[in-house]
Amino acid sequence: FMNLTKKLIEVRNILMSIDHEEGLKLPSIVVIGSQSSGKSSVLEAIVGHEFLPKGSNMVTRRPIELTLIHTPKSKEEYGEFPQLGLGKIHDFSHIQQTLRDLNLAVPESECVSNKPIELRIYSANVPDLTLIDLPGYIQINNKNQPETLKDKIVELCEQYIREPNIILAVCAADVDLANSEALKAGRKVDPLGLRTLGVITKMDLVEPEIGAAILRNSDYPLHLGYIGVVCKPPASIKNKKNITSALIRHEDQFFRSNYVYSQRGIQVGIGTLRKKLMEVLEEGMAKSLFSIVGAVQKELEESRYQFKVQYNDRRITAESYVAETIDSIKQNFKNFAYSFGKPQVRLEVRSMLEQKVMDLCAELYWTDNKIVDLPKAPTDELYWKYKLDMSSAALTKSGIGRTSTQLVVGVLMANMEKIALLEPLNNHPDISSKLLSLSNEILRNKFHTTSDQVENCVKPYKHEVECSEQEWTDGVKRTISLIEKELESCNRALQNIKDTVGKKKLRAAIKYVIDDAKRVQAQARDSGEGTVVDSGNETSTLTQVQSVVVNDIIEDNDSDRHRLHFNPKVIEKAIEAIFLRDRSMILKYRLAALKSRQCKSPENKQYCPEAFLNMVAEKLAYTAVMFIQVELLNEFFFQFPREVDNLLVYGMNKNQILLFAKENPKIRKHLELQEKKRKLEEVMEKLNYISRDASGWLGSANGS
Ligand code: GDP
Secondary structure (H helix, E strand, O other): OHHHHHHHHHHHHHHHHHOOOOOOOOOOEEEEEEOOOOHHHHHHHHHOOOOOOOOOOOOOOOOEEEEEEEOOOOOOOEEEOOOOOOOOEOOHHHHHHHHHHHHHOOOOOOOOOOOOEEEEEEEOOOOOEEEEEOOOEOOOOOOOOOOOHHHHHHHHHHHHOOOOOEEEEEEEOOOOHHHOHHHHHHHHHOOOOOOEEEEEEOHHHOOHHHHHHHHHOOOOOOOOOEEEOOOOOOHHHOOOOOOHHHHHHHHHHHHHOOHHHHOOOOEEOHHHHHHHHHHHHHHHHHHHHHHHHHHHHHHHHHHHHHHHHHHOOOOOOHHHHHHHHHHHHHHHHHHHHHHOOHHHHHHHHHHHHHHHHHHHHHHHHHOOHHHHHHHHOOOOOHHHHHHHHHHHHHHHOOOHHHHHHHHHHHHHHHHHHHHHHOOOHHHOHHHHHHHHHHHHHHHHHHHHHHHHHHHHHOHHHHHOOOOOHHHHHHHHHHHHHHHHHHHHHHHHHHHHHHHHHOHHHHHHHHHHHHHHHHHHHHHHHHOOOOOOOOOOOHHHHHHHHHHHHHHHHHHOOOOOOHHHHOOHHHHHHHHHHHHHHHHHHHHHHHHHHHHOHHHHOHHHHHHOHHHHHHHHHHHHHHHHHHHHHHHHHHHHHHHHHHHHHHHHOOOOOHHHHHHHHHHOHHHHHHHHHHHHHHHHHHHHHHHHHHHHHHHHHHHHHHHO
8 A cells, every 4th residue: 555655646746847737736735724723743753853843033035845756775864955956955954944935935025926835755663644734723813913924824724625635733732722723724625524534632730521522523613633742852852863652652642641532433643643644645645545546637638738839849958949049149140240241341341431422522511611712723732732732631530440340339239139039049138149249249359450451451551642633533423422321311401491581581581681780890890899790602602691690699589689589490491491502502512513624634633622532431441341351350250159068068968958948938848848748747657656556555445
């Protein structure tokens, strides 16, 4: 018989690890009782060691699933927490401390948790049993405990005392049974008391006549009856040895000294309790055996079917998933590396430099009042020669090494982030961010050498830039299209303002702004101060108008001048429109100049500064990219796949590989179903074996 329970306990533990589904349950003994009823003392008497945490405030906050495994041939006594993987624990005070820590880990706000702690105890002195210790019922809510605590405990206990579990209702002899929370809860789910066993503790605290009356159980009859015990260990045996026999000796003395306890129909003693528990559990297990075989069979068929339908019977392992993941990360990376060669990098660097050129032209040329005179200026005019040198230097000495390297690093990282968002990396946030920071590190390590290299190689251009006819013609062509684009966006912005403000209103506002500016200028001239504006040149006048009017509006906000009927927002738009009209006009001038004969030859570069600067930019881009390619890109494309290997091939142990694979919900489901199927197959095999073994015995049990 012993073997049956033991094997079914094994089966029960496997089934529990699958999931707690109804129907897939073998019975366990659930221990309930009020706080201080002596619940822990009873459990410890059965186990033979003090191992439960005790204290004044509630210490059991989670169910403890206690599996006792009888190991007759071994002298070793130890506990194990299979969920924690701490290995064998021989010191029971260590078990006690671990249980305390696990209980205290439940946050105060939650009070109790229904997540069970699994504990297995192996010993020659324990019977094969599974016991579940639950938080004790509480009478009144402690001031620090929220109102709902009482209900929460009741609810938790209710979950556990359902069929087919056996209820061990612990009551203290010195408390009226009518008030026993444990018996009340038991009656609710098991009114006939068919699977409830009463344990009356602290028998030493009541008169023998009263004690015997309780055990005869005429008021609250239970089919399995009541067993009286005395579980207070004598102070003398507080050591690390097994306490059961000493307890039983002590208890025996007490019961023997009162003859009423030896009457027929009265059950007393821890020994009796242990025997009874084994019998009851075994009976319960045997009763459940057939239904569990059926349920497991059904569940197994279902998971086999699902495995076929969903996965076509394809088995995977966490390792195979990791290998596939590495391949696809590398493939994604390769695709990117392939699409990010020299031409693409050059495009990036060139368009950055072109933007710089446009900004320089705007700053140094297009806002220069004399720009309209440039085509007619004498060839040797120093003003323009000097300006060209200055703007060329501004371009070549702007720190191309750094900015271009930074740009490419930025583009690379942006692409790496895109790869991180793709399958399969999107399922693995941890590895993704590790790979990103590794990429960053590779690039950072190469950053300084690369930007220094580039800077060195563009050094000659800081002194002189020569160009061929072809380079010049190409430069002019690119510049024309750039300025055309600039002109287009200028016109678009202008149209946008016209559309939002309204043509008429805008025209009036512009007229007002110009008049106002002229008036302010006149005033300034009259009073003999302020800037003298080069009259007769509308462009320059307009350029100056802006600052004057803006200042005027800011400083003169509350004056009662007639402009008040214009909304300040409209004035702002008008100023913007003037600027855009102005810029558009200059761009048209410049386009004409660039298309003219004058710009056909590099000899005339000072007449076509935009084209010259663009030609310089192109040379800079070409040189920069050449070195960025060698120093940065090649290195990165070589290094990254190796980092992937380091991280995923060499960097994970078996457990980490499993965790990694399960991060992917699809793989997780696949692995879990596979695992469930495997466990059910194992259980089925065990059950078949047990049924064959037990059939003779079961026949006689059913007959009795
Ligand atoms: P729990 O809160 O239900 O787990 O109760 P405990 O097992 O911690 O016991 C509560 C108190 O009752 C402790 O001080 C125990 O020493 C004491 N106690 C437990 N069993 C007996 C017993 O059989 N006789 C006597 N006199 N005291 C007991």
